Amino acid sequence: MSAASTTITHEVPPKSGLRAFVDRLRGGDEIAHLITLIASAGIILITSLLVLELWRTSYLSRTKFGWMFFWTKVWDANFDKFGAATFIYGTLVTSAVALVIAVPLGLASAIFLSELAPRWLSDIVSFLIDLLAAVPSVIYGLLGIFIVVPLMRTTLGPALKKVLGFTPLFAGPNYGVGFLTAGIVLAIMVVPFIISVSREVLLSVPREQREAALAMGATRWEATWQVVVPWARTGIMGSVFLALARALGETMAVTMVIGNNPQISASLFAPGYTIASVIANEFTEATGDLYLSALIELGLVLFLMTFILNGLARILILATERGGGRPA
């Protein structure tokens, strides 16, 4: 800058506390911060109220059964004996099966849609897959009964038995309904979440990352699998969270295909029962106070399970984040 155009500078004293505050307020940032903060706090409030309500209405059952509730296998409405063990098992197994099927399927589809398909195809297909999320769970249940169950009983089940029948996972009689069938139906229900979110996240990976890998001689697949996907790691895991949450809480569809027999069995062909299913099945008809309270306590148990599973998953994310990826 030439000397002729130097501006005259005064010493501007910093504004006093209140005026500075009012100015910042007018600037809008404080308000924006406050509003978004309130929204976030609102979520915590809603969830807390929910847990409180569950805690309150499950009082009878909690005081009667105590910690035994977790490992009692009996569920008897007529003799007022209730226990959550079989339902906890069923919920875990069906969700695990669902994720084992849906994550590879969903991730592979998302990779195809983001890396390989031309944009127009990707947009249309992705849009169609989003529709799957809108199918009412009752319809998934009915389709499960009419298509998946017969398939399992006549084709898929015997095939699995022939190949893997020696393992405890596929032992025992195959009725068509059971853990595996429920897991498959759940997988179809949660796969749209994985595909939708993963695809968007993969699309947002900066082009430079891909190009750098390709420039170093990697094949398309290597560039995708070893560079792009790890970069989008947290987003993909986020989508798996969404999927897991849906699988844990799914009420209608699972109850139509799981066989609804509260038991713990190693075989995936065996009928089972999940927490959400039993609540959906019995809540509207439950008349006894203890009965109702036991059902609500099951809801609380599911909440606890979600709490723990999410915690484990978060730890997993923290561990993988250290390994490199998009900086948080």
Next chain:
Amino acid sequence: MNMKKTFVVVSLLLGMAALAAAQGGQVLLNAAGATFPYPIYSKWFDVYHTAHPNVQINYQSIGSGGGIRQLQAGTVDFGASDGPMSDEQLAASKFKILHFPTVLGADVPSYNISGVSGELNFTEKALAGIFLGTITKWNDPEITKANPGVNLPSADIVVIHRSDGSGTTYIWTDFLSKASDDWKNKVGKGTSVNWPVGLGGKGNEGVAGLVKQTPNSIGYVELVYAAQNGIAFGKVQNAAGKFIKADLASVTAAAAGAAKDMPADFRVSITNAPGATAYPVSSFTWLLIPAQIQDPAKRDAIKDFLKWMLTEGQKYNEGLTYAQLPKPVIEKELKAISLVQ
């Protein structure tokens, strides 16, 4: 000036009063409860509404337990249940509740056995044993002795029951409790029980679907459902020793047999009813009406509907495969309507 103002105010008030009166004519009733009678109830409420356009009865089938609970909570005007309220429930209720039977229902045993196409006869011991898990094969003597000449395989029986709480289960387990002390002590009766064996299907179509798809299985479904969907079912032995196939006549006969000893509050189980032609797995389904209704318009509408239901409404039952109430019961109920105040 004052005259004009007064005139305006008065006419406004009159106008509002007129409007209020016109709207006050509309009576909106909300009701909730049993799923089993939903089709006939929706028919009744619709026909009644056409005859009385100012009365709208909105019934939602959220389940018998739901109906009882919502009635107690005061969120609906009356309820409906496939099983009568127990003494404890009535005692715990904040207000008095009256039971009014509306139609009759029945459960039938439906099965899918390889090589067997005809109708099977089931004794009550056979059914109890099958559902308890003590009778495990189709060629068990208890079953074969009631079915001479039928070639029953030595295959394992797959039991199918309801997974969701329902009046259908209540009727079936009520019958089994009377048929077998073992069942009564180990399992008991209820809308939801701890089944010793078997797979659970959701709803009638869940059970029917599983039976259809699973070889050598047996399950129980509502008569209405079996009739409407052409599902084959067997005969059950009644208290008089005869094997009866469920149909509208045999179900009404069961109620008629029980009418003599019916308690004044109509809370009675008619499974295993006396009578040569009575079908043993039959039951009433009830409307639950509060004994005291504050709103006069609602009270009159409910009382009028009950009267209509017992006289005109019963004509629609058979068309939808629901059995009619027998005359003695109807007469008793008409008298009981006056208890609603």
Next chain:
Amino acid sequence: MSEPRIMWRKAVNAVMLTLTGVAAFGVVCVLFLILGYLIFNGGHSLNLNFFTQLPKPVGETGGGMANAIVGSLKLLLLAALMGLPVGLLAGIYLAEFGGKTFSFIVRYTTDLLNGVPSIVIGIFAYALVVLPVKHFSALAGGVALGIMVIPITVRSTEEFLRAVPNSMREAAMALGASKWKTIVTVVLPAASGGILTGMLLALARVAGETAPLLFTAFGNRYWGQGWGQPIASLPVMIYTYAISPYDDWHRQAWAAGLVLLMLVLLSNLGARFILARSKAV
């Protein structure tokens, strides 16, 4: 690099890429299977009556689900009005403003909320909105669905806001924009595609939920007036009809499922169209 090694890598490349295509194809096939099944079973129940008439008792022809269609739209509107802003704002907080521990708690809580079975949320809304006034209402149904919409919206909003490169934020601030202005005029528009996807996914999910409505919106055979009365909805009608014994009602249930999907599809298309146009401007 040795020849066999390169050939191996190329082979892996070809196989894996094909597999991804197969996976995507498989998922789309499932969708078409569902659509085909719905059309096959419910298609002929779709006529003008379906869209304009109130439900009729079984055995009578000419009944429809007009009140359920309008009811579902009303409920979705309520859910969107109540849940989407909360989700959006919370997502913005997490991505732009959040402090470390508080953000962690918020994220965790959101995930928890997402895992609650829909029937439990219905019970909660029942205790909150129905019991105090002793009657069911569309508002209560909207509250239940609104709560369910929040977690998905929060998660996707946060993810896509974070995906916007920091360079854009810095550029805007260098030009003198305040933080909130940057967010509103630069970051949000950049992430709008993903955020909208998240919102539509959330609404699609709750559009088909039955359980939370059973104790809140309750259901109605007639038109529900205003927002304080019980109201019919497609999922509840589907559920009621599907578990009934009658073939005619079954067909109507399938038809209703089809209509529900079409509703979601149309609103999806509509929203994307509006977004594309606003971006073009």
